[in-house]
Amino acid sequence: MTEIPKEEYILKCTSACAGCSSSLILRYVLKAAGADTVLVIPACCTSVIQGIYPNTAMNVPIYNVAFAAAAACASGMSEAFLKAGKKTNVIVYAGDGGTVDIGIQALSGAFERNTNFLYICYDNEAYGNTGMQRSGSTPTGARTTTTPGGKMRIKKDLAGIVAAHNPPYLATACSAYPKDLFSKVRKALSIEGPKFIHVLAPCPPGWRYPSERTIDVGKLAVKSGMWILYEREFGKVTINGPSRAAMIKPIPIEDYLSVQGRFKGITSEATDILKSQAEKAAKRLKLEEEGIC
Amino acid sequence: MYEIRIHSRGGQGGVTAARLLALAAFRDGKHATACPFYGAERRGAPVVSFVRIDDRPIRVYSQIRSPDLVVVLDTSVMETVDVLQGLKEDGKVLINATHGVDLGDYKTYNIDLTGIALREKLVIAGSPILNTPVLGALAKMGIVSVESVTSAISEMFSDERNVHAAKAAFQELVI
């Protein structure tokens, strides 16, 4: 059982909302990565959370970069460190919009080139920094400011897209399970090549629940099977404990949806789509874990 | 021109209060503008909004430097923000507080907007709504008329509790 280091890399007085998953996630990411780390951050909530000039709230170098450019910028940085013989961790820390929509070209290119870096996508399922507009990662039925009646399309399978690039390590995580996240980051950074961690990041203003329930909401996501915790190491799938338990005895999806204002008034049709997507994903992962497909 | 600066925290409705005030002034037949000042704002961070009211068209966009009235929706911002900065000598202050806050030379009006909001059950996502009751207080102070406040609130919000809260604040504020 790895000890989580006490050193904090996120200092006091960030501009995060109360109950922000991203700040919680980043806290553990940096504890796992340590001081010899550079964060590459495209436009996202963290661009603002880190503070305003002349202060920065993080105790590691942060390179802020244009929205579409994170993975490409990280590629350049990684190659340069390689040339210089440096072992500095290059970690992209990006929201879902900057990953699955405008950032997908750079992401795909960086993974296809086997770039040595870690890409962490904290997913609050919308464009959070601009006030919660829909992204490709917004789930069916969710209300956002550009889908006032609930999104009709499905959530993009980001992990599936990344998996198609055959990275040496891909994992999912959730802000409600920080120890699990910590160990995944540690493991990822011990592997050469492109690594990806997709972290569910419940968001109080975006998902419309009281700020103190962020951990609850994250746990509900996992326990209902709406978010599955697993790893894909050199293609081999391992489903993690909490999701293994959820697959045996899931709580109703409605328990997860009903605590969030963004799903208020969700149609039964949309709920069925969510259920069936979750079921299919679980089934497929189980089969992959057993080596059947 | 009458200039009002509103201090609040992100998520409390300070920006909406400014817009409601401008709308009410507009319905009173005045020219009015409302503008938030955006810093790196997140829920909970201090936010400032500006309202200008005049009989003639307003051509000023720069920040209000010497307000006639300062409105403080959340007294905790006073720990980090100088809410009285630039306030005119004969300027007034309206504060959301349960008891009298003493601000030296400035004429200060205290009103428990939070209490009114809670009593009217005007609470969203755990936060009491302050922007509609404060309009009632501003009407009592003579900045805008009660009729225009009611009409402005009804234009922006369908929930009748907002109008009740504004009327309650109008009754409660002691001039």
Add this chain to the structure above:
Amino acid sequence: MLTIATGNKAVAAAVKEIKPDVVAAYPITPQTEIVEQIAEYVASGELDSRYIPVESEHSAMAACIGASVTGARSFTATSSHGLFYMHEMVNWAAGARLPIVMANVNRALGPGWNVWAEHTDSLQERDTGWLQVYVSTVQEAYDATLMAFRIAEHQDVLLPVMINLDGFTLSHIMQSLETVDPGDFVPPIQLPYAIDPANPAGYGTLTGPNDYFRFRWDMERSMRDSVHVIKETEEDFGRRFGRSYGFTEDYLCEDAEVVVISMGTLGKEAEVAIDLLRKEGVAAGAMRLRWLRPFPNLDLSGRDVVVIDRDYSFGFGGIIANSLKAKFGVEPFSVIAGLGGQEVTYDDIASFVRERRTGEEYWFGVNDDV
């Protein structure tokens, strides 16, 4: 209907009246409310448009191009980095002679990230063949949007139009707004060469050195013709709706010995500075540049010119100041102010006039110690 609205909401309200067939949408501060409001209009049924929530701004403009060339009316909105991400396609839209209308909420460029008002974004697009207008009030934002579609779609123009409004200062301020029923002010769109399988043609095919330049000249000819279209459109607007505009908005310029030239909200606040200066006995006037492309013909002879550039061209100078210098041979006092939302008040503007030095450049807020 008389109401109060923000600049962003005013643009969206005008778009609703004009009924575009296709709207491409991508969020970026401080423009986002425009595409959000349009999403609400579409969701509620008030606007029957195909709403495409694209995955980036490059795709936003590409989508507008694809829609427009079928003869559909299309619209999008952006700012700063978003405008730059679509830069290639912005050029494409003009070269393709498509009457696309876009609202650009002027915002500064990173690094460091800055979401506040600056004109460098749209000014860097000034060579593209887009018409550009800069507005200074919520009402003007609404009116200019209505007019933009008619101007763009006019058979003598068929070039895209960009409406520029200052980030936060205008996009987020609430001012009075009179909405109108445009009636037949904007006639139905008629693209002469819309895609039609019954009349197949190649679009944008490989074009050699003997032919390409003719297409570029054709764009310029239309840009020149747009001058009369803008005039007629604005005159008709004035007749129908009672509000007149022009290539510039002039305040007390007739007898002015010194004229302050600027764009956007600074151009409006400058009028307050002029009132102050006039009280001091200074014969000052303010000229707010509205249309940047086509660049207007101005008579600046016989007076001092103070230009406030809310932009800069590194290694060269303020873009507006140098445009005026190049076009009209004036030697302005070139003030660089308002970058990244820097606060510029009517007192500051008045001091620029009082302390003017002909032919010099002055970076407001920067002194020798910095």
